[in-house]
Amino acid sequence: MTDFRLPPELIPVDGRFGCGPSKIRAEQLDHLVANAHLLGTSHRQQPVRELVGRVRSGLAELYRMPKDYEVVLGNGGSTAFWDAAAFSLIDQRSAHLAFGEFGQKFVNAASTPWLTAPAVVHGEPGTVSSFFGDEEADVFAYPHNETSTGAMTAVRRQGPTGSLTVVDATSAAGGVDIDVRETDSTTSHLKRTSRVTVDSGSPLCPPPLFNGSIASPLRVATFQKSCRSGSR
Secondary structure, X not given: OOOOOOOHHHOOOOOOOOOOOOOOOHHHHHHHHHOHHHOOOOOOOXXXXXXXXXHHHHHHHHOOOOOOEEEEEEEOOHHHHHHHHHHHOOOXXXXXXXXXXXXXXXXXXXXXOOOOOOEEEEOOOOOOOOOOOOOOOOEEEEEOEEOOOOEEOOOOOOOOOOOEEEXXXXXXXXXXXXXXXXXXXXXXXXXXXXXXXXXXXXEOOOOOOEOOOOOOOEEEEEEEOOXXXXXX
């Protein structure tokens, strides 16, 4: 098969961004075997609860999180977080910066029948867009690092008093320092740039942040405790 071509439906919309190989080191498999008591058991069992507690405490320390923020761990990736944000963080309307695949996917998730159409400031791939300052929205969302292009934004609180700043740190978490107080919620895949260790120094599963959480296969997010939830 010298003329094999991928079907169009399998080609990423943005040709610079697609899934890549993921190499599993022998040490990672050895670590799973050495901690087999954590596998195949309930998340309610004490060993699992203790591990989760250590992960949350370690991330809170790493990100110097204030006491009114908390680390949230969950299964799923960016899409799961965006869907949750559209349902429980956005009250009526959101404003977005979209300058690549990740930012645009958040816009798509927020374009739901129960919300007013989002305000979107687009930017060309490789550039960074900025809010105009006159957007009428209760959530201001943007990527910290646009994985598809490498473009990086400064993490700063946006919008008027009472609005929420929601940041998808995507590939930046663990590699670029931020002040979580500039956000109300942050989510990310720490696995891309960092390795978290607990107690014995054994590597944990790669993480993502939700204002302080871990991802892939877990997703990490950090939330300010006063964030609205379950408004619908």
